[in-house]
Amino acid sequence: MGWFRRRKPETGRQASPGDIAHLEQFIQSRRGVEAFIEPRTTVTETTVILIAYDGEWTRRRMPHPLAVRQFAQRWSIPVYDVQLVGYPQRMRDFNARKKQA
Helix, strand or coil, X not given: CCHHHHCCCCCCCCCCHHHHHHHXXXXXXXXXXXXXEECCCCCCCCEEEEECCCCCEEEEECCCHHHHHHHHHHCCCCEEEHHHHCCCHXXXXXXXXXXXX
């Protein structure tokens, strides 16, 4: 039975031009933005989370970690691996404030 051979390999969703435009707008409209690479999981592809100085954040899919690093380099923003450094406290504080409101 060739059932499993018929499946096409999953390529994952690439970052669309709309995703890139959203990330660029976020960087341009906020200060102190840093990029954090979130690794691929069984449910999602690699993502980038941009976090501003006040903890406001946005997340979008990216094709691979190198694409995140290249994007961050192009915008001259620091990039970190969330598995190594974790999420910054200011993001948790922002989420808590938003939840209370």
